[in-house]
Amino acid sequence: MFSLENRVQEYAWGSRDAIATLLGQRPSDKPQAELWMGAHPAASSCIELDGGRERLIDAISRHADAFLGGPARDRFGARLPFLLKVLAADQPLSLQAHPDEAQARRGFDAENAAGVPIDAPERTYRDPHHKPELICALTPFDALCGFRPATALPEVFELLAGGPGDALVPRSADAIDAAAVARLVQGLLALEPAARRELVSSVVEACRARAQAGGWLARAAAGRSACTSSTRATSAS
Incomplete structure (x- = not known):
């Protein structure tokens, strides 16, 4: 068994004290979003091995059978096929x-061929692997995944009608489908x-006006809307 020295990722949405508290450290002056435990090329954990x-990631590459076992090495190659992250979202x-x-794989190869550095801000694919995920919440945590069923979308589009997002709204209920x-x-x-x-603010105000409807509208009206300032297709593990 090896003691891991793990890397902390400093993203803007991170907490300044959650990961620090977990590690027995003082609160950070920077947002600490994720503690990575594994062998990802961008932020591999370190171990003490052979006196150094x-x-x-390098230890596994050199001693794949010892670290992974034969079946895992045969299936995934000389790499750890998962990455454990502790997320601290503020x-x-x-x-x-x-x-x-x-x-x-296509995206990673294309960006390599284009000469985009692995750590460049504009880089989209930082490794060639897909990213199925399993989340275990240690504290109350809300996650939204995918889209609402088509039958529930008229209410969503109604919130956008007449405001900044009006041009994006289908003109008839029959037009609400996956393409819409x-x-x-x-x-x-x-x-x-x-x-x-402006659009997010208008939708939140509409949600507040309909808070009595309950469900996601009431939660949005309580100030829990996720106004995102950036998006990225990511392959991080």
């Missing part, structure tokens, strides 16, 4: 769009930041 300090996260395995949702999402992401903030 070594990145876990405010809503940005949207996450995860690729499937084939898309992740795709056009809405693409239109929202293409808005200038100021226009997006």
Whole structure:
């Protein structure tokens, strides 16, 4: 058994004290969003091995059978096929769009061929792997995944009608389908930041007016809307 020295990722939505408290440290002066435990190329954990300090990714590469066992090495190669993260969210996260395995490989290879550095801010695919995820909440945590059923979308589009998002709303209930949702999402992401903030504010106000409806409207009216300022298709593990 090895003691891991793990890397902390400093993203804007992170907490300044949650991970620090977990590690027995003083609160940080920077937001600490994720504690990574594993062998990801971008932020591998380190271990003490053979009297020296070594990145876990390098140790696994050199001693795959010892660290992974034969079946895992045969299936995944000489790499740890998962990444454990401790997330400490102090405010809503940005949207996450995860690729499937084939898309992740294509995107990673294309950005490598284009010479985009792995750590560049504009880099989308930081490794060639897809990203199925399992979340275990240690404290109360809200996660939204996917889209509402088509039958529930007329109420959503009604919130946008007549306001900054009116141009994105289908003109009839019959037109609310997967294509309409795709056009809405693409239109929202293409808005200038100021226009997006105006749209989010108008929707939140509409939710407050309908708080008696309960469910997600009441929660949004309570100030729990996730106004995202950035989106990224990401392949991080």
